[in-house]
Each structure stands twice: as structure tokens, then as C-alpha cells.
Amino acid sequence: MTATNTTVAPFPAGCTAVRGPLLHFIAEPGLNAPDPSAHEYHADGLLVVAEGRVLANGAAAELLPRLPAGTEVEQYPDSLIIPGMIDTHVHMPQLAVLASYGTQLLEWLETYTFPTEARFADAAWAADQSQLFLDLLLTHGTTSALVFSTSHKVAAEALFSAAEGYNMAITSGKVMMDCHAPDGVRDETEASYQESRELIERWHGQGRQRYAVTPRFAATSTAQQLTYAGQLLAEYPDVLMQTHWAENHAEIAWIKELFPERSSYLDVYDHFGLLGARSVLAHGIHIDDGDRARLAETGTRIAFCPTSNTFLGSGLFDLASARAADVEVGLATDVGGGTSLSMLATMAEAYKVCQLRGQSLNPFQAFYMATLGNARVLHQDDSTGNLAPGKYADFLILDRSASPALRLKHEPERALQAMLFDLMILGDDRAIRRTYIAGQCRYDRDSVKGAALNACISG
Structure with missing residues (x-):
């Protein structure tokens, strides 16, 4: 009997990775009692990107060994990674x-x-x-x-x-x-x-x-x-x-x-x-x-x-x-x-x-x-809307303690539903830490990345 090779192929050179709590949806949850199978959540997740597209998302422990040696991993343990x-x-x-x-x-x-x-x-x-x-x-x-x-x-x-x-x-x-x-x-x-x-x-x-x-x-x-x-x-x-x-x-x-x-x-x-x-x-x-x-x-x-x-x-x-x-x-x-x-x-x-x-x-x-x-x-779910492999890497890093009100509610082990409700009711543009379009960071809150925005702020 020939042994099956279960080794998972490594990710290609030049890929990038972002690590932190990660959430995206694969179906509609429903208005009232949400269907738990409608979303995927990894408390310690990893998003892997190459050439503007998502290569993989999942548990960091499973995906980290597949990264090429020396790949820099952005770390956001107290934030939330979601689709744009x-x-x-x-x-x-x-x-x-x-x-x-x-x-x-x-x-x-x-x-x-x-x-x-x-x-x-x-x-x-x-x-x-x-x-x-x-x-x-x-x-x-x-x-x-x-x-x-x-x-x-x-x-x-x-x-x-x-x-x-x-x-x-x-x-x-x-x-x-x-x-x-x-x-x-x-x-x-x-x-x-x-x-x-x-x-x-x-x-x-x-x-x-x-x-x-x-x-x-x-x-x-x-x-x-x-x-x-x-x-x-x-x-x-x-x-x-x-x-x-x-x-x-x-x-x-x-x-x-x-x-x-x-x-x-x-x-x-x-x-x-x-x-x-x-x-x-x-x-x-x-x-x-x-x-x-x-x-x-x-x-x-x-x-x-x-x-x-x-x-x-x-x-x-x-x-x-x-x-x-x-x-x-x-x-x-x-x-x-x-x-x-x-x-x-x-x-x-x-x-x-x-x-x-x-x-x-x-x-x-x-x-x-x-x-x-x-x-x-908008008939664009073949290319955006979640972090499924092959889709454009349009995603956000949400800061779960971006304002005094959010910091008051923030707990490291807060249940996902409560975390989302906090962001939904108390969140605003301050919660947007980074915005990525096709894998490129187009807005960084801490450096105010964006030429026209800088011009507007400066007068």
C-alpha cells in the first residue's frame, strides 16, 4: 500500500501575511437568531496575500508553517481583520x-x-x-x-x-x-x-x-x-x-x-x-x-x-x-x-x-x-465581500479600542457577538486602523496615508 503524501505545499515567495482575530461571512446569518455556520472566525487568524489576491485565510497555527522563510507577518492581536x-x-x-x-x-x-x-x-x-x-x-x-x-x-x-x-x-x-x-x-x-x-x-x-x-x-x-x-x-x-x-x-x-x-x-x-x-x-x-x-x-x-x-x-x-x-x-x-x-x-x-x-x-x-x-x-461577490481564496485582498484592520467608549467595553476574551455589537454601535472612522485595496495599504490611520486627504487636512 502506497502512503499518501499529506504535506501541504508552501506559499510562494513574495506573499505577505497579516495575523490577528479574523472574521468573514460565507452566507447570510439572518436578522434574528444568527446561523453560526454563516461565518468563519479565527481568534488567532492569518490572512495570506499574493499579487493582490487572497491566497488563504485560517488559523495562524495551521498556516504559519507554510510561509516562506523570512516572510514578515503584520501582527494585530487586539484588532479585528474583516473584508473591506x-x-x-x-x-x-x-x-x-x-x-x-x-x-x-x-x-x-x-x-x-x-x-x-x-x-x-x-x-x-x-x-x-x-x-x-x-x-x-x-x-x-x-x-x-x-x-x-x-x-x-x-x-x-x-x-x-x-x-x-x-x-x-x-x-x-x-x-x-x-x-x-x-x-x-x-x-x-x-x-x-x-x-x-x-x-x-x-x-x-x-x-x-x-x-x-x-x-x-x-x-x-x-x-x-x-x-x-x-x-x-x-x-x-x-x-x-x-x-x-x-x-x-x-x-x-x-x-x-x-x-x-x-x-x-x-x-x-x-x-x-x-x-x-x-x-x-x-x-x-x-x-x-x-x-x-x-x-x-x-x-x-x-x-x-x-x-x-x-x-x-x-x-x-x-x-x-x-x-x-x-x-x-x-x-x-x-x-x-x-x-x-x-x-x-x-x-x-x-x-x-x-x-x-x-x-x-x-x-x-x-x-x-x-x-x-x-x-x-452589487453582483461582485465573485471578487469581493469575503476573504475566500482567489478574491481581491480588500480588507480592514479594525481597532477594537479606538475610542474611550470602545476601550471601556474592550476585554481580551470578549465574545464575538459582543465585540461586533460594540464596534457597530460605538465605532466610527477612528476604528479604521488600516484599509487595504488588492493587498496594498491605501489608508493607515497612524500616518494618514492618502494624498488628497492630507491636502484636505492641511487646509
């Missing part, structure tokens, strides 16, 4: 309107958003702001996102170019908005379609960049422009689509006036061919069971934006009903209506919204939504 967080709805040009006082949705757009977005016709301004936006995402632990740009082609170009420079997975698109918007942000119907096509041809699938057809919302597009948006999805079936939906009572009433022939707000998008598994509708607060059934039937996803929904007084999203109806739901910051780029802060607000709804959001589900769940919503 993903944002399913955020506005690049709205950094300046973050935390603007005193209005609800429609007035907020007219007062703050449109004047701010008009500046992005300037290519130099768009380039500077795109770089700053990405650097700020990295400081908050966000490694990829579905992003609204503006109605200016140069702004979309600037964002894609900056993201390509970081090898960062960004999905975005030029906003389509040909009516009910002021000069400076309103585009022209035919030109909007042509520019969108040009951007798709140039950027979709270029490195890690992907395109999303982006009508702002039904009120700011004519029927012809919505027809063009549907045509783009038919012409390029692997692009995404993003828009806003059912966020505010006044918005919903306005859509009813503008499209009296349609049976509902959702039916407007359905009529123009904008629903489908690659479509992400932000908000979806004021909806019914019929809407949820149609979303599930078409595979259309919702981006749950808790901080903007409460800040703008829009309402409380019904997460439990959406998931019970098999609607895929992502978690999103929605800056600048949202009040923080931090997905940790967004998890905390989502928890509070669920509490006010009489629902539960356990921390396992929250961290799943911010990582693998959001990757699935």
Missing part, C-alpha cells in the same frame, strides 16, 4: 452638503444639492473632489461602492480615473436628468444617452470599474430619457442601474402627478424596463406588499439608507418585511443626505430603525450586509 466594507448607495459630489440643516427631500435637493453639483462641470474640480471622496471612503473602511456622480460626463470620468489609480472597485455613472432641474445640472435627452454609451464603452469592465445607468429619479427624467435608460440596459445587459424610489411622501405624490397613467411609482420604472436583478433602488420606504412581490419577482434590489432616512425625516424602512418577501437589501450611507461615510455608523442607525419598527438586527447580520451581502447586491 461596501456601500450600495452614496453620492460623490455631495461631500459639501453633508449635515446641511433643516429641510426634507425635495427642498433639500433644490437648496443644497443642485447648486453644489453644478460645480462639477469643471473638470479640475471634479478630479480633486473625486480623489478626496475616495480617500475619505478609505478612511471610513469602505473599499468599493455604488456611486452617484453628477450629470456631467467629466465628473464620471474623473471618478473612474481616480478609482482606477487605486485599483478600487467603483460602480458609477453619469446622472441622467433632463427636466425639473435647474441650469447647470439639467442635461439634454439625446446627449445624455450618447454620453452614457461613451462612458460605458470606455469604463465598464476597465480594470475593476463598472458602469451603472443612473436616472436620478423618475421626476427628473422625461419619458424619452427613461426610455433611453431602458435601452441602455438592453444594449449592455451586464451594466447596473441605480436610482431613487419611494423615499418621501411629497416625492411619491409628485410622481403620481407626473405619471398618472402608471399604477404606482414602481410601475413607472417597470414600464420603462428599469427593474431587474442588476437594478438597485435607493430607499423604498413607503411601499406595500405588491411592490415587494414585484421586486422579488424581478430580482430588483433595495439600498437601505438609514442615516439619510432619519436625517431628512423620510421614514423608517421595513427591513424584516423586505427580507420576508425575498427582496435583496443592501446597506448604504447615502452621503450627503446621510450623515456619515462610516458603514459602522450606518449599521448603528439601521439597528435603531429596526428597533423603532419592533424588529431586530443582530450584529452578525449587520456586518454581513456591509460586506458579503452588499457584494451580492
Whole structure:
């Protein structure tokens, strides 16, 4: 009988390794009592990376012997290694309107958003702001996102170019908005379609960049422009689509006036061919069971934006009903209506919204939504969302005692659920110790790594 060789092959020369408590998800845990088989956790874990991809993750004791002699191992015993967080709805040009006082949705757009977005016709301004936006995402632990740009082609170009420079997975698109918007942000119907096509041809699938057809919302597009948006999805079936939906009572009433022939707000998008598994509708607060059934039937996803929904007084999203109806739901910051780029802060607000709804959001589900769940919503879970071998090495080092409040709760042997809940409720950008994109450290809290961020801080 021939003996079986059980020796495990060593890792290749040039690999790198990070050691510390390590968590990632392989399935959805569930809103209430979490399924323990949905995650993998190693109290003393090791993440091995080569050429921007994950080679292995697991118990340090099992993987350390496979490292080549002399491999330097970064040590973070009191931190937590997790996949990079993903944002399913955020506005690049709205950094300046973050935390603007005193209005609800429609007035907020007219007062703050449109004047701010008009500046992005300037290519130099768009380039500077795109770089700053990405650097700020990295400081908050966000490694990829579905992003609204503006109605200016140069702004979309600037964002894609900056993201390509970081090898960062960004999905975005030029906003389509040909009516009910002021000069400076309103585009022209035919030109909007042509520019969108040009951007798709140039950027979709270029490195890690992907395109999303982006009508702002039904009120700011004519029927012809919505027809063009549907045509783009038919012409390029692997692009995404993003828009806003059912966020505010006044918005919903306005859509009813503008499209009296349609049976509902959702039916407007359905009529123009904008629903489908690659479509992400932000908000979806004021909806019914019929809407949820149609979303599930078409595979259309919702981006749950808790901080903007409460800040703008829009309402409380019904997460439990959406998931019970098999609607895929992502978690999103929605800056600048949202009040923080931090997905940790967004998890905390989502928890509070669920509490006010009489629902539960356990921390396992929250961290799943911010990582693998959001990757699935955006159809990028083949390359991001967890630390499975072969995926891009987009990951974070979370500091479990980054603030006085977190230090108060910190115990070396604290149970995982309690540790996650502490980070989720008390954590913010201070908890992001390091952010890696494709194995490269792109943000180091202790050295403030990031050129545009340094420029912003220095004045």
C-alpha cells in the first residue's frame, strides 16, 4: 500500500501575511437568531496575500508553517481583520452638503444639492473632489461602492480615473436628468444617452470599474430619457442601474402627478424596463406588499439608507418585511443626505430603525450586509465581500479600542457577538486602523496615508 503524501505545499515567495482575530461571512446569518455556520472566525487568524489576491485565510497555527522563510507577518492581536466594507448607495459630489440643516427631500435637493453639483462641470474640480471622496471612503473602511456622480460626463470620468489609480472597485455613472432641474445640472435627452454609451464603452469592465445607468429619479427624467435608460440596459445587459424610489411622501405624490397613467411609482420604472436583478433602488420606504412581490419577482434590489432616512425625516424602512418577501437589501450611507461615510455608523442607525419598527438586527447580520451581502447586491461577490481564496485582498484592520467608549467595553476574551455589537454601535472612522485595496495599504490611520486627504487636512 502506497502512503499518501499529506504535506501541504508552501506559499510562494513574495506573499505577505497579516495575523490577528479574523472574521468573514460565507452566507447570510439572518436578522434574528444568527446561523453560526454563516461565518468563519479565527481568534488567532492569518490572512495570506499574493499579487493582490487572497491566497488563504485560517488559523495562524495551521498556516504559519507554510510561509516562506523570512516572510514578515503584520501582527494585530487586539484588532479585528474583516473584508473591506461596501456601500450600495452614496453620492460623490455631495461631500459639501453633508449635515446641511433643516429641510426634507425635495427642498433639500433644490437648496443644497443642485447648486453644489453644478460645480462639477469643471473638470479640475471634479478630479480633486473625486480623489478626496475616495480617500475619505478609505478612511471610513469602505473599499468599493455604488456611486452617484453628477450629470456631467467629466465628473464620471474623473471618478473612474481616480478609482482606477487605486485599483478600487467603483460602480458609477453619469446622472441622467433632463427636466425639473435647474441650469447647470439639467442635461439634454439625446446627449445624455450618447454620453452614457461613451462612458460605458470606455469604463465598464476597465480594470475593476463598472458602469451603472443612473436616472436620478423618475421626476427628473422625461419619458424619452427613461426610455433611453431602458435601452441602455438592453444594449449592455451586464451594466447596473441605480436610482431613487419611494423615499418621501411629497416625492411619491409628485410622481403620481407626473405619471398618472402608471399604477404606482414602481410601475413607472417597470414600464420603462428599469427593474431587474442588476437594478438597485435607493430607499423604498413607503411601499406595500405588491411592490415587494414585484421586486422579488424581478430580482430588483433595495439600498437601505438609514442615516439619510432619519436625517431628512423620510421614514423608517421595513427591513424584516423586505427580507420576508425575498427582496435583496443592501446597506448604504447615502452621503450627503446621510450623515456619515462610516458603514459602522450606518449599521448603528439601521439597528435603531429596526428597533423603532419592533424588529431586530443582530450584529452578525449587520456586518454581513456591509460586506458579503452588499457584494451580492452589487453582483461582485465573485471578487469581493469575503476573504475566500482567489478574491481581491480588500480588507480592514479594525481597532477594537479606538475610542474611550470602545476601550471601556474592550476585554481580551470578549465574545464575538459582543465585540461586533460594540464596534457597530460605538465605532466610527477612528476604528479604521488600516484599509487595504488588492493587498496594498491605501489608508493607515497612524500616518494618514492618502494624498488628497492630507491636502484636505492641511487646509
